[in-house]
Amino acid sequence: MKNPLRLAALSVLLLGSLAQAAELIPIDVHRDANCGCCKKWIEHLKDNGFAVTDHVESNMSAVKQRLGVAPRLGSCHTAVIDGKFVEGHVPAEQVLALRKRNDLLGIAAPGMPMGSPGMEVDGMGAEAFQIIRLTREGQDVLVADYPAR
């Protein structure tokens, strides 16, 4: 072997990325029994490296109230990650970014924006939607603007 050290370094790198790929991120999703778009959002999370615990709820507004989801930010399902809420059809990349933000109560994609993750309809475009942060002080902050497509 020409360069055993280099080969060893390469295999450490490879093993490292494999371990990373296998490490799923736990998240809890609360939803109504009859919500189809909620199930589709759960699939979106699973496709992006999350391990989802699915909770079927009889009273979603009680769940939202308990987690501090302001009614103006409301959507269908409510997820919880590291004690913070994720309200509605939030893209996985935004959920990942939320993990490091302990100054926030949570993030939301208010409403049911057509074309957002889990709200795709064949042959239909996506409408514009926003991701909003809710700070622990109760302030809304715009995080991202997803344009219509």
Ligand SMILES: [Cu+2]
């Ligand atoms: Cu929905």
